[in-house]
Amino acid sequence: MSTSSPIALINARLLDPASGGEIRGGVLAENGCIVGVGADVTKANVGARTKAIDCGGDIVCPGLIDMCAFIGEPGASHRETIATASRAAAAGGVTTIVATPNTNPPVDGAAVVDYLMRRARDTAKVRILPCAALTKGLAGGEIAEIGLLKEAGAIAFSNGPASVVSSQVMRRAMTYARDFGAVIIHRSEDPELARAGVMNEGEFASRLGLPGIPREAEAIMIDRDMRLVALTLAGNAGGAHYHAQLVTTTLSLDIIAKAKAVGLPVSCATSINHLSLNETDVGDYRTFLKLSPPLRTEEERLALVEALASGLIDVIVSDHNPQDVEAKRVPFSEAEYGAIGLETMLPAGLRLVQAGHVPLARLIASMTLRPAEILGLPQGRLQKGAPADLIRFDPEEPFVVDPARLQSRSKNTPFDEARMEGVVKLTMVAGAIV
Structure with missing residues (x-):
């Protein structure tokens, strides 16, 4: 699952569940781990070999x-x-x-x-x-x-x-x-x-x-x-x-x-x-x-x-x-x-x-x-050294639950045709986008 190519999620609302705090900044992931997090993780600072993804103000959290x-x-x-x-x-x-x-x-x-x-x-x-x-x-x-x-x-x-x-x-x-x-x-x-x-x-x-x-x-x-x-x-x-x-x-x-x-x-x-x-x-x-x-x-x-x-x-x-x-x-x-x-x-x-x-x-x-x-897992934290298991989502983007578009093999959702908000735009496991 891990990748050696560094990826930076920049221009995001960083939500750290450990502190409960939220700041504007980015997360840098390399070799499966978080190696940088905070306001100083920007496109200008991460280097040319890093793939930078502009999150446009979306939330990034574990x-x-x-x-x-x-x-x-x-x-x-x-x-x-x-x-x-x-x-x-x-x-x-x-x-x-x-x-x-x-x-x-x-x-x-x-x-x-x-x-x-x-x-x-x-x-x-x-x-x-x-x-x-x-x-x-x-x-x-x-x-x-x-x-x-x-x-x-x-x-x-x-x-x-x-x-x-x-x-x-x-x-x-x-x-x-x-x-x-x-x-x-x-x-x-x-x-x-x-x-x-x-x-x-x-x-x-x-x-x-x-x-x-x-x-x-x-x-x-x-x-x-x-x-x-x-x-x-x-x-x-x-x-x-x-x-x-x-x-x-x-x-x-x-x-x-x-x-x-x-x-x-x-x-x-x-x-x-x-x-x-x-x-x-x-x-x-x-x-x-x-x-x-x-x-x-x-x-x-x-x-x-x-x-x-x-x-x-x-x-x-x-x-x-x-x-x-x-x-x-x-x-x-x-x-x-x-x-x-x-x-x-x-x-x-x-x-x-x-x-x-x-x-x-x-x-x-x-x-x-x-x-x-x-x-007793190391995941679930937005901190340096933690596994780079991250998601990016827009908490306000609306959608309608369509069972036909769900990835699960079975379609027995209790939210069939429900109007919801909150679209996951990116999921990363061990530094790799999945």
Whole structure:
């Protein structure tokens, strides 16, 4: 991915998520790294051998890091491949994807991690980081070989879309994570409470005649996990960390807030869908908005936005989950869960900025710096010596989401024909324009 030819992005609004500051200037990239940043990076100063790109006042910031995306390989290349996912990511300004382990076979062995890394090296435009299975076969019974998987290149450990139901298994997994300094990314939902439902439980679900999933299904499992973190990870100095993959209710936010207040090593994310949409957007049984967790009420959505602005929610993810036509063009209760999101995560997030709900620096930090800090990555910073993973975008340029023009192999976007602002004009990975 790297290139020895220096490239300078000049005449830009430089947004550094670490400081939250914004200045006018440029970024100079060479040999895969940022070697200059600031007001003195101009066409006159970078030298004749440097390719200078005038950004015309567009924003330049670190490339986005998506901590939750399904990429299809191995076993579901009809839905997405590493190549198509990485093209979609590059189009949306995402330079690093954390790939979920729920493939076929699951990412529960060193050989599968190695396969993903080799396929990414050969076919990906952006960085693909494998998230390995927390339990063998994602079955929730036997802990996977965390040490061997981490040594093979796994960036974190998750049980995919399913929770680890057994508290004893989860406690043991956290103990191993502590011993190996590993990050656990857990999807928290009580499967018994959620099993019969297909959307958020409440008045709107009743009107549609659809069975609901109560908020408590998420909160009960989050509460259990926080107690297990206190039991196993509290006070550890080895880098072990618990990250709630998706929080979507005020009940969960209250639990996370209390855990953070006592210093537990925890963080959380929510999806751009839950920040942008609510249960009424399901409308007349729109299956592209059948998501897991389900879209909540407008009051819950606004609470999530407020929690993002305050920093209680650390990270925004796309929750990219491509599904083919046959899985979505069916009755709502029979449709598969999921929506694509790599290409719309940034512009959908910019809606929150344009509405005055979230500062731009906070939005960008939740997609760059905070994921990098949680995963221990050098990316996500606009500083000398950092990897030259950069994007240039115009936050005010309008466009209409056309599924036919999206790079993802599947087209199940919840923002079909939506009017948005925020066009990514350039994506750079390790100093190379992709």
